[in-house]
Amino acid sequence: MNLSVNLKVAYIGCMGVIGIISTEFGVIGILPQIAEYYHIHIGTAGYLLSLFALTIALTGPVMVLYASRFDKKKIMLYALGLFLISNVGSALSPPFWLLMFLRILPTILHPAFFSMSIAAAIKGASPQVQMRLTSIIIGGISLAQVTLIPFTTFIASLYAWQFSYIIQAIVILMTLVIIFKVLPAMPNTEVKPFKNQLSILRRQKFIAGTAVNLFLITAWFCSYSYFADYLSRAKGLSTQQISYMLLLFGVMGVVSNFLAGRLLGRYMISTALFFVAGTFLVPFAFQYVNDSLFSIALVVSFWGVMYGPCFLIGVGYMVSAAQDAKEFANSLQTSFGNLGVSLGSVTGGWFISHYGITIAPWVGVGFGVLAMSMVFWRAWLDKV
Numbered sequence: 001m002n003l004s005v006n007l008k009v010a011y012i013g014c015m016g017v018i019g020i021i022s023t024e025f026g027v028i029g030i031l032p033q034i035a036e037y038y039h040i041h042i043g044t045a046g047y048l049l050s051l052f053a054l055t056i057a058l059t060g061p062v063m064v065l066y067a068s069r070f071d072k073k074k075i076m077l078y079a080l081g082l083f084l085i086s087n088v089g090s091a092l093s094p095p096f097w098l099l100m101f102l103r104i105l106p107t108i109l110h111p112a113f114f115s116m117s118i119a120a121a122i123k124g125a126s127p128q129v130q131m132r133l134t135s136i137i138i139g140g141i142s143l144a145q146v147t148l149i150p151f152t153t154f155i156a157s158l159y160a161w162q163f164s165y166i167i168q169a170i171v172i173l174m175t176l177v178i179i180f181k182v183l184p185a186m187p188n189t190e191v192k193p194f195k196n197q198l199s200i201l202r203r204q205k206f207i208a209g210t211a212v213n214l215f216l217i218t219a220w221f222c223s224y225s226y227f228a229d230y231l232s233r234a235k236g237l238s239t240q241q242i243s244y245m246l247l248l249f250g251v252m253g254v255v256s257n258f259l260a261g262r263l264l265g266r267y268m269i270s271t272a273l274f275f276v277a278g279t280f281l282v283p284f285a286f287q288y289v290n291d292s293l294f295s296i297a298l299v300v301s302f303w304g305v306m307y308g309p310c311f312l313i314g315v316g317y318m319v320s321a322a323q324d325a326k327e328f329a330n331s332l333q334t335s336f337g338n339l340g341v342s343l344g345s346v347t348g349g350w351f352i353s354h355y356g357i358t359i360a361p362w363v364g365v366g367f368g369v370l371a372m373s374m375v376f377w378r379a380w381l382d383k384v
Helices: 003-025 027-038 047-067 072-091 096-122 127-146 148-158 162-182 194-202 204-224 227-233 239-263 268-276 278-288 293-307 310-319 326-355 357-362 365-383
Strands: none
Touching (some): 003 027, 003 127, 003 148, 027 148, 027 227, 027 239, 047 096, 072 096, 127 148, 127 310, 148 162, 194 204, 194 326, 204 227, 204 268, 204 310, 204 357, 204 365, 227 357, 239 293, 239 310, 268 365, 278 357, 278 365
16 A cells, blocks of 8 residues: 555544544533533533443454454444434433433444554554554544534534534534545455454553553543533633633644654653653643633643643554554554543542542542553563
């Protein structure tokens, strides 16, 4: 596969990721509205995020191992089809239990989309180019935070939270059509035995990389899961101001994800340590600046920069230790990353319910310490 084809697959994969991530994390911006609509506590509404992520964590690796034997294009289409059904159903504002079911429905193929799109994009590319191509696809996470998530949050603030799901459904439908029309069939020509792929679970470097991925994402999602609620209740921002902050957060995340994609392949340890340090610095920034809109915007910008590459760092650490089983490693990154999302949102929700919303930025510090210790462990293993 030549580079132009690799890039085409990567950018289409990025567009799919924008739709998927907007569905997964877009709920963060409308959680207060959903809690009010269903007359439930914000922590209960937070299960829409945590159970979504937990289901991915539990089912992801098995589903990717099974899906890896099929045509990658078909798996990508099936995955987006489930997300389309989920968004259309959610827009109808069903009972909360059914809304929860519709949230969980597409999770069975969520990691498969990431794994298949990355595997298709990096096929035949050199290791350094592979990281750049991967950063394009993973960059869809940051792009979702700068485009679709703040836009749907803004529209929801003007009309109703259901419009968020309608917009996400339209974007996913567009991506479905593009994949169907543009991408060629991508049959799996090399079926690797499950035993060979499972062998990566015994490698210490892979275990260390998995721990970096898990603890770093958990650290960030202890606070990011309650982004809208924190800025509303602790900082006094309006719903529209929060949508602007989400936009600012996403812009800075796109920039830092782009830079990290260039740096990780050459300076993995120092790059990871730099961004992990943000889990300690952001709480202090919120604590010691005043509550003016300008000051909050500065801290949110810094937060976006430090948070932006967290998923890409996880991919880099895990895939670099499993070059012979990249699809399975990517699926495990997605699963453990979503376990981090679930663990972070549940942990953050527990602390908020017991100690108030102002504690949100501080909850992830302990997980940040764990992430940093795992980076040092991996660095030691690389030298041995």
